[in-house]
Amino acid sequence: MAETITKAQTKTAGPLEGTSAHHGMVAPGEAPFAQEQLREAFGADEQNRREVAVQAKDFSVWYATNEAVKKVTLDFKERFVTAIIGPSGCGKSTLLRAINRMNDLIPGCHVTGELLVDSRNIYSPGIDVVALRRAVGMVFQQPNVFPKTIFDNVAYGPRLQGGLSRAALSDLVETSLRRAALWDEVKDRLRGSALSLSGGQQQRLCIARALAVGPEVVLMDEPASALDPQSTARIEALIDELRKEYTIIIVTHNMQQAARISDFTAFLYEGRLIEYGATKQVFTNPVQRQTEDYITGRFG
Amino acid sequence: MRLSTRKILDQTFTGIGGLATALLIISLLIVLGPIIVRGMGAIVFRETIERRVLFLEHFGRGNSETVEAERQRALRARQPIYDAIKEFEAGIIVKPLEEAAKQSYREFKEELREKGVYGSEGSEKLIETAKSVRDDFIAAVRLEDNEEARQLTQALIESPHRELLAGTAMDGVFRMAGDYLKTIETVDLSRRSAYTASLLELKDLIRQLLGPFPDDPRPILVRDQYGETRWDRARLVAHELLYKETYAEADSSGMRQGIEVPRVEQFRGTPVEPIFGMVESNLGEMMLPRLTFYWRFITDDSIDAHFFGGIWPSVLGTLYLALFAMLFAIPLGVAAAVYLAEYARGTPLIRIIRSCIDTLAAVPSIVFGLFGLAFFINVIGVSDSKSVLAGGLTLALLILPIIIRASEEAIHAVPSAYREASLALGASKGKCVLSVVLPAALPGILTGVIISLGRAAGETAPIIFTAAVSVGLPLRAWETLSKPSPVLPWTIYNLATEHQLVDQIRHVQYGMVLTLVVIVLLLNATAILLRARIAGRLRS
Numbered sequence: 001m002a003e004t005i006t007k008a009q010t011k012t013a014g015p016l017e018g019t020s021a022h023h024g025m026v027a028p029g030e031a032p033f034a035q036e037q038l039r040e041a042f043g044a045d046e047q048n049r050r051e052v053a054v055q056a057k058d059f060s061v062w063y064a065t066n067e068a069v070k071k072v073t074l075d076f077k078e079r080f081v082t083a084i085i086g087p088s089g090c091g092k093s094t095l096l097r098a099i100n101r102m103n104d105l106i107p108g109c110h111v112t113g114e115l116l117v118d119s120r121n122i123y124s125p126g127i128d129v130v131a132l133r134r135a136v137g138m139v140f141q142q143p144n145v146f147p148k149t150i151f152d153n154v155a156y157g158p159r160l161q162g163g164l165s166r167a168a169l170s171d172l173v174e175t176s177l178r179r180a181a182l183w184d185e186v187k188d189r190l191r192g193s194a195l196s197l198s199g200g201q202q203q204r205l206c207i208a209r210a211l212a213v214g215p216e217v218v219l220m221d222e223p224a225s226a227l228d229p230q231s232t233a234r235i236e237a238l239i240d241e242l243r244k245e246y247t248i249i250i251v252t253h254n255m256q257q258a259a260r261i262s263d264f265t266a267f268l269y270e271g272r273l274i275e276y277g278a279t280k281q282v283f284t285n286p287v288q289r290q291t292e293d294y295i296t297g298r299f300g
Numbered sequence: 301m302r303l304s305t306r307k308i309l310d311q312t313f314t315g316i317g318g319l320a321t322a323l324l325i326i327s328l329l330i331v332l333g334p335i336i337v338r339g340m341g342a343i344v345f346r347e348t349i350e351r352r353v354l355f356l357e358h359f360g361r362g363n364s365e366t367v368e369a370e371r372q373r374a375l376r377a378r379q380p381i382y383d384a385i386k387e388f389e390a391g392i393i394v395k396p397l398e399e400a401a402k403q404s405y406r407e408f409k410e411e412l413r414e415k416g417v418y419g420s421e422g423s424e425k426l427i428e429t430a431k432s433v434r435d436d437f438i439a440a441v442r443l444e445d446n447e448e449a450r451q452l453t454q455a456l457i458e459s460p461h462r463e464l465l466a467g468t469a470m471d472g473v474f475r476m477a478g479d480y481l482k483t484i485e486t487v488d489l490s491r492r493s494a495y496t497a498s499l500l501e502l503k504d505l506i507r508q509l510l511g512p513f514p515d516d517p518r519p520i521l522v523r524d525q526y527g528e529t530r531w532d533r534a535r536l537v538a539h540e541l542l543y544k545e546t547y548a549e550a551d552s553s554g555m556r557q558g559i560e561v562p563r564v565e566q567f568r569g570t571p572v573e574p575i576f577g578m579v580e581s582n583l584g585e586m587m588l589p590r591l592t593f594y595w596r597f598i599t600d601d602s603i604d605a606h607f608f609g610g611i612w613p614s615v616l617g618t619l620y621l622a623l624f625a626m627l628f629a630i631p632l633g634v635a636a637a638v639y640l641a642e643y644a645r646g647t648p649l650i651r652i653i654r655s656c657i658d659t660l661a662a663v664p665s666i667v668f669g670l671f672g673l674a675f676f677i678n679v680i681g682v683s684d685s686k687s688v689l690a691g692g693l694t695l696a697l698l699i700l701p702i703i704i705r706a707s708e709e710a711i712h713a714v715p716s717a718y719r720e721a722s723l724a725l726g727a728s729k730g731k732c733v734l735s736v737v738l739p740a741a742l743p744g745i746l747t748g749v750i751i752s753l754g755r756a757a758g759e760t761a762p763i764i765f766t767a768a769v770s771v772g773l774p775l776r777a778w779e780t781l782s783k784p785s786p787v788l789p790w791t792i793y794n795l796a797t798e799h800q801l802v803d804q805i806r807h808v809q810y811g812m813v814l815t816l817v818v819i820v821l822l823l824n825a826t827a828i829l830l831r832a833r834i835a836g837r838l839r840s
Contacts, residue, residue, distance in 0.1 A: 102724060105716075107645070134726035144717035146736055156735070157725035193837075206721070213725055 053078040053217055053247040054099055054136075058113035061094050061103060068094045070271040071113065076217075076264075081239060081248045083262035083279065085255065087294065091271040092251045096219050099249065100136035101129050117217065134161075137215035141222040143202035145194040145209075150186050153194045153205055157213035172212055180208035181238050200231025204238065211246075218242065220250040224257065236261050255295060259283050267291045332817070339814020341532075342807045343597050348587035349374045350511055351529030354608055358522075359600070370588055377585040378510055381578060385503065385513070387571040390479065391487030392495045394441040397476060405434045407469035429461050430470050437473050441480060444489045453481050486571050498566045502575075505541040509534060509579075510586060522604035523801070529608060531589035533804065538583050542576055597811055602786075605771045606795060606808050613774040615815060617688065617785030618757055620775065621767060622823075624692020625699060625756040630749060632696070633703030634738075637745075640704070641711035642733055661701035666761040668698045673765035688780035691767020691787075698762055699752035706748020710741040743831045750827030754820040760789040770794045788816045 054076040061069040069091040076082050084092040094103065101122060103109045114121045122132050134157070146153050154173040158164055164172065173190070177183040182204040186197070194205055203223060210218055220239070224232040239248060239261050252258050258265055258279065265282040267275045267290075275282060275291045286292045349370050355361045390397070408430050412418040436456050443449040456477050465471070487495075503513070511527035512519055519525050528534035543560035564576040579586075600610025636657075644650045672694030676682050682690050714737050722732040738745075760768075768790035775785050795802055795809040802809070 100724060102720060105720070105723070130726050130728050133724055138720075138724040140717065140720060140724075142717055144715070144721045146718060146721065147740060156722070156727075160725065160727050160731055160735075209721075209725065 051078040052076065053117070054249070055116040055119075056095075056113070057116070059095075059098070059115050060112045061091070061098050062110050062112070063094075063106065064108040068271055069098065069268075072268075072271075072273045074266060074273055074276055076247060076249055078216075078247050079243060079245065080263040081243050081250060081261055082264040082266065083258035084249065084251045084266045084268060085253075085258050085294070086268035086274075088253075090268045092268045093221055095268065096221055096249060096251050097138075099217070099219055100133045100138055102133075102138065104129065134213050135215055136217045136219060137210035137213055138219040139203070139206050139210055139221065139223045142226055143199055143206050145197070145202045145205050147193070147195055149191050150194045150197070150205060151190040154209050154212050156209060161213075176208040176212035177205075179211050179242070180204045181234065181241070182208055198231070200227050200234060203227060203231070203235060207235075207238065207242075211242075215246065217247040217249065220248065222251055222253060225253060232257070255283075267294065269294070335810070335813055335817055338807075338810040339817075342811025342814070343594050345592065345594070345807070346531035346589040347592040347594075348527070348529055348531055348534055348589055350527040350587070351592075351608075354522075354526050354529060354603075358603055358609070374586055374588055375514075377582055381506065381510075381575050382514060384571045384575050385499075385506070387483070388487060388495075388567075389499065391483040391489060392492055392499050397441050397480070398438050400476060401434050401437045401473050404469050404472040405430055407472075408465075411469055426464070429464055430468075433459075433461050433465065433470060433473055437477055440477070444492050446484050446489050449489055450481065450484050453477050453484065457481070488569070495567075495570070498563075499572070502541070502563070502567075502572070505537060509537045509541060523607040526608075528587070530807065531587065534583065534587050534589070538579055541579055598815060601774065602771070606791070606799070606805055607801075611788070611791070611808070611812055611815065613772050614786040614788045614791045614812065615819070616774045617768070617772075617787040618789075618816070618819065620688045620780050620785060621691050621695060621763065621787055622753055622757045624688060624780070625695035626749070626753060628693060628696035629699050629703050629752065629756075633700050633748075634707050634745060636700075636704045637707030637711055638733055638738070641708045642729070642737065657701045657704055660697075661705070664761075665698060665759055666764075668694055669762040669765045672697070672762060677766065683782045686765070686767055686769065686784035687782050688767050688775065688785050689782070691763045691784075692780075694762045694766045695756040695759060698759065699756050702752040702755065703745075703748050706751070707741065707745045710744025710748070711737060713744060714740040743835045746827060746831050746834065750823055750830075753823050753827075757820055757823065758789055758816060760793055763787055763790060770798070788812055788819075792816065 440452040603609040
């Protein structure tokens with residue numbers, strides 16, 4: 001089963017398939033946080049994972065004439081969980097949705113600067129948006145399962161690409177559900193409607209659905225905000241599991257959640273990146289005054 | 301606001317709502333009740349022996365021995381009527397007697413020719429004599445005075461010519477003269493011209509009630525070959541036979557009152573007089589009514605322009621038309637709706653297109669009918685003349701705006717979360733629409749489709765010029781491309797307005813109306829069920 005999903009991943013990576021060319025692109029010192037901090041946070045054995053999955057360079061997002069994200073420069077590390085925090089309307093969701101170009105759906109939305117995924121600017125003209133979205137999956141705030149069966153929900157993405165045998169497909173569905181820690185709860189009713197699941201289960205189903213496509217990066221837009229504490233805990237545990245294999249970028253309003261689950265934290269305020277660093281450092285010893293105010297609840 | 305006031309207001313609103321619903325149901329019953337009751341009259345009714353004979357002869361239904369036995373039984377009951385009419389007629393309508401006399405004379409001359417004596421001296425005298433006998437007889441039957449007629453006939457019978465011509469065809473004339481002598485005893489010849497019209501009227505009514513007389517030549521139209529096939533109609537005709545409706549003199553109000561006069565008054569003291577008593581008391585025995593359940597009304601072909609039989613050609617035509625309309629309108633309408641809802645931006649051109657669609661929905665249907673004739677038949681020439689295909693295309697145009705609007709609304713109502721989820725999983729726009737948006741919008745689209753299907757099935761104006769004819773056989777599938785068909789809404793209209801004898805076949809019209817209403821209701825019920833099933837499947 002694990003082989004299947006690896007195969008699927010390789011296949012889906014498509015035109016954005018990772019090259020190691022970007023390894024040398026981030027010059028030392030350009031990163032907004034020091035190597036020592038990293039070493040302090042994760043120890044020497046984490047060194048090998050310290051590659052950049054998504055990189056924003058002077059990246060701005062405009063809604064018509066309104067600049068929602070202002071010249072953000074930021075590296076999202078591969079196979080880490082990065083949390084984006086900030087008050088409502090600060091542009092964190094906009095930034096997140098820009099990474100798999102979901103903002104394209106909004107009329108009048110355009111960008112300036114560069115946003116690199118696998119070292120390729122995803123806003124350059126030749127980019128295949130469909131392939132990008134396979135490589136960069138997304139989980140939304142509301143669990144938006146399709147009104148189909150549980151199996152069909154998970155199989156939706158793989159079926160779009162086609163080429164999988166029936167057996168391979170059901171293997172893939174099982175693997176994805178297992179990774180999303182949902183398999184044991186639904187294995188007896190895969191042919192039942194996804195809408196019959198509870199909210200927390202639906203959200204994990206959405207995660208399984210996103211994983212089935214074989215992404216490298218998973219974007220999560222406040223994935224637990226519509227859930228009860230118990231379901232939230234399960235989602236958080238799941239994210240903790242997934243960080244081993246996926247680069248996760250999560251937008252959250254819940255500061256404790258950001259502190260609990262993320263390795264790095266970016267604080268956005270009014271569209272600008274105020275502070276970005278290892279979560280421990282941001283929450284215990286923020287550099288910027290605004291960050292401290294926000295974290296301690298003085299505004300936002 | 302005080303609590304009590306609020307309560308009163310609440311209850312008032314509930315009451316108004318309940319009242320409105322009740323009114324709706326009552327008005328529905330008022331509309332549908334008569335349609336159902338009278339429409340069922342085409343299917344459940346008391347049939348007469350005439351109908352059993354008709355169905356045996358036209359559809360081969362029923363046991364021929366039983367039907368024949370019943371027919372003989374009915375004939376026995378009717379025989380006194382036929383006899384009385386014949387007896388009376390002999391004195392009133394003498395044309396046949398004259399013809400018969402002339403025929404006998406011709407046969408007599410033929411006999412002479414065969415014997416080879418024609419032209420000889422003796423034969424000439426014989427012919428002279430026969431001719432005078434013939435002329436005397438004709439003169440006798442033409443007399444309108446009983447005494448004179450009796451004397452002349454008596455003289456003819458007793459004349460020496462009888463001896464002379466014995467054994468020839470002229471015997472027939474003397475026999476007729478003998479019969480006529482009896483007729484003179486019973487019929488007042490002076491009233492002959494007055495009787496003639498009444499008798500013809502009476503005979504027509506008897507034909508309508510019982511079918512043609514035993515010695516009538518077989519009528520050409522099927523409707524004239526049988527008497528009343530329904531007991532209710534038979535009773536009506538019997539009433540008409542018993543009572544003649546005339547109009548009283550205008551009274552002061554200027555309105556003339558219709559009054560019924562017993563027809564027997566016209567025939568007092570004639571051999572026909574007992575007929576009326578027979579019809580009044582013995583009609584059941586003459587018609588042998590029996591309750592029947594004619595469910596094949598829907599699936600039988602019509603006989604003689606809806607006079608007898610069922611309405612299958614019209615039902616089939618309606619189904620064909622609705623099917624054709626759907627075939628063209630659904631793909632086109634849904635595709636247009638997808639474009640408008642998913643792809644089109646709010647440019648001025650799109651706004652114009654949208655208002656065009658709305659305008660199209662408000663165009664009177666007769667305009668569509670004329671357009672269909674002008675465009676599909678005259679310009680494009682999909683068929684040489686009216687055809688189901690041309691009608692289907694016209695109806696498709698008519699319902700296209702409804703389908704587009706309903707589908708567009710349904711697509712708009714699909715949560716954008718579905719689209720986002722689909723796109724985020726790497727679906728292309730087209731895939732997203734096909735695999736997520738359309739399935740989720742299906743119940744709404746289906747509602748639009750079914751509503752317009754009911755509309756297409758019930759529309760009359762668009763098919764008048766493009767598809768409908770009044771009478772026809774059921775079409776085969778391929779014939780729909782080039783041939784017109786009877787269609788329920790049109791045949792209903794046609795029966796109501798243009799049919800020659802609409803009063804005699806009201807039950808067929810009501811049956812058609814009920815069938816059409818049931819077809820439309822069934823379509824709607826199917827839609828509701830289908831919609832519920834799909835929606836249920838989406839939900840759980």
